[in-house]
Amino acid sequence: MEFCELTIGDARKLLFDRQITSFELTSALLERIKKYDDEIxxxxxVDKDLALEQAKKADQDISDDNISALTGVPIALKDLLCTKGIKTTCGSKILDNFIPQYDGTVVSKLKENGAVIIGKTNMDEFAMGSSTENSSYKITTNPWNREYVPGGSSGGSAAAVAAQFCCAALGTDTGGSIRQPASHCGVVGLKPTYGRVSRFGLVSYGSSLDQIGPITKDVRDAAILLNIISGNDKMDSTSATVDVPDFTRAFDQFEKDSLKGMTAGIPKEYMSVDGIDPEVGKVFNEAKKILEALGVKIKDISLPHTDYVVAAYYIIAPCEASSNLARFDGVKYGFRENACEDLIDMYKKTKSKGFGPEVQRRIIIGTYALSAGYYDAYYGRASQVRTLIMEDFSNAFKTCDFILSPVAPAPAFKIGENIDDPLTMYLTDIFTLSANMAGVPGISVPAGYSSKGLPIGIQMMAKRFDEMALLRAGYGFEKTIQLDKRFPDL
Amino acid sequence: MKISTDEVTKIAHLARLEIDESQKEKMADQLSHILQYIDKLKHVDVEGIKLSSGAAFMNNVLRNDELKVSPGPDVTLANAPLRDEDFYIVPRIVK
Incomplete structure (x- = not known):
């Protein structure tokens, strides 16, 4: 087996059995990044020296029998997770020189567990986008076909896992930003329940929607990472005070009939969404059959407010963004325009030069929707619709264990195809936004390929704090369809 | 909802953004297009429905009021674009 092919599970075994060293593994991945990442x-x-230093320390720990869950395993991080001493840009020019003075909670947890941080991944600026084309730094291409986007906003993390530059990665998901790129890149992406994972040290976009989660080569690795990053944190008052189960228990004594007795709901409103690509429909129907064959009962359900999800989301998220991004004012950190007349002029010139067009567009929408005279009609109403969407989900989960759907209406699109049409881009988020609006967990698992060879995933969503159901169903599905060992030739 | 270029200027000022003259028309069109779509929320019957601000547990989170060491100005101001020892420098505010 090549170094680059290793999952977290594989790597741990080889490292802990002293068959390979973290230095060898990390060096091999850095070499692969050097060779291929100009194109991807x-x-x-990528801080090569720092990564190798961490790898050497891990090797020392292993020889001292001081072994933690991820000792020596190289992990990539989306570049909006604060890493002490490593530049954290959020894909934005406004944070081009920002070096966090502390680690985010998930980063501390990875480090405490011995992980090697191999690099910080590209993303849509401040996580606003579905294609990673909104990065101020570079275009990320889809490792399966360089003419196509990897999805977004965690497109760099998904591409890094698909290109086998790391064992796994962390992304963040505000409206699908883990699940959609995972689907487009043929890897597993899990958005945990809102509150499952601390957001301390995640640069906020939509604070009521954001969650950090794993992007991995298989479902088991998602459970391994979720075990590590979950849990209440006194630094994030919205992190939930609930017990964290051992998620890998989802795979204990897994038999062929282990999914028997589970019920999957398929929302009838999802099936009548305009513009579902026939190839996505075909993969989805095949997935349904596979789950049925595994003993899952398929049931029609209804999420009556589906038609309003995109509209409500694209008020709530920009409103939260306009408030959160006000902090980048050129005073405390980041870029500052010094050629200005006065303080207000400094703010304006700093933000206008520092933020890209999509970020400015969302700040303006949010500011408009929150401004005097419009608040009730937009933010107020969207928040009421959000209540109705949450109720839709509560009702649905009374009769099913998980909801099955496509991840995106179509496979990855071509680079540049939608860049000038923000609304069309927003509409492609239809299947993923609801999980963030309702705070429920969702997973994307590879399920097939388009005729052009682009990956297509399926999504499962479960009730709050029932990631276990997603991992079980996802694992059963993955074991049957066996796409987890398939990666693109670079 | 149709947004004019004047409104774009006004909202941009509220958001402390400066939109280039050449971009205002395009921004106004894109915003109008997006807001027209969002207007579909008007068709939802929300009579008597409470507002939701998210899925967080709505409990108060308290901690003991304990004295702790602060990171200090060298850490706090490490990323300041302009500083004078322990102070951020901003353009003159009082004229």
Whole structure:
């Protein structure tokens, strides 16, 4: 087996059995990044020396029998997770020189568990986008076909896993930003329940929607990472005070009939969404059959407010963004325009030069929707619709264990195809936004390929804090369809 | 909802952004297009429905009021674009 093919599970075994060293593994991956990342563009920052230093320390720990869950395993991080001493740009010029003075909670947890941070991945600026084309640094291409986008906003993380530059990665998901790129790149992406994972040290976009989660080569690795990053944190008052189960238990004594007795709901509203690509429909129907064959009962359900999800989301998220991004004012950190007349002029010139067009567009939408006279009609109403969407999900989960759907209406699109049409881009988020609006967990698992060879995933969503159901169903599905060992030739 | 270029200027000022003159028309068109779509929320019957701000547990989170060491100005101001020892420098505010 090549170094680059290793999952977290494989790597741990070989490292802990002393068959390979972390230095060898990390060096091999760095070599692969050097060779191919000019074309893929998955990383914004790779600190080779720092990674090798961590690898050497891990090797020492292993020889001292001081072994933790991820000792010596190379992991990539989306570049909006604060890493002490490593530049964290959020894909934005406004943070081009920003070096965090502390680690985000998930980063601390990875480090405490011995992980090697191999690099920081490209993304849509401040996580606003579905294609990673909104990065101020570079275009990330889809490792399966360089003419296509990897999805977004965690496109760099998904591409890094698909290109086998790391054992696994972390992304963040505000409206699908883990699940959609995972689907487009043929890897597994899990958005945990809102509150499952601390957001401390995640640069906020939509604080009521953001969650950090794993992007991995298989479902088991997603459970391994979720075990590590989950849990209440006193630094994030929205992190939930609920017990964290051992998620890898989802795979214990897994038999052929282990999914028997589970019920999957298929929302009738999802099936009548305009513009579902026939190839996505075909893969989805095949997936349904596979789950049925595994003993899952398929049931029609209804999420009556589906038609309003995109509209409500594209008020709530920009409103939260306009408030969160006000902090980048040129005073405390980041870029500052000094050629200005006064303080207000400094703010304006700093932000206008520092933020890209999509970020400015969302700040303006949010500011408009929150401005005097419009608040009730937009933010107020969208928040009421959000209540209805949450109720839709609560009702649905009374009769099914998980909801099955496509991840995106179509496979990855060509680079540049939608860049000038923000609304069309927003509409492609239809299947993923609801999980963030309702705070429920969702997973994307590879399920097939388009005729052009682009990966297509399926999504499962479960009730809050029931990631276990997603991991079980996802694992059963993965074991049957066996796409987890398939990666593109670079 | 149709947004004019004047409104773009006004909202941009509220957001402390400066939109280039050449981009205002395009921004106004894109915003109008997006807001027209969002207007479909008007068709939802929300009479008597409470507002939701998210899925966080709505409990108060308290901690003990304990004295802790602060990171200090060298850490806090490490990323300041302009500083004078322990102070951020901003353009003159009082004229």
């Amino acid at each position: 563009g998955a990383f914004i920052t």
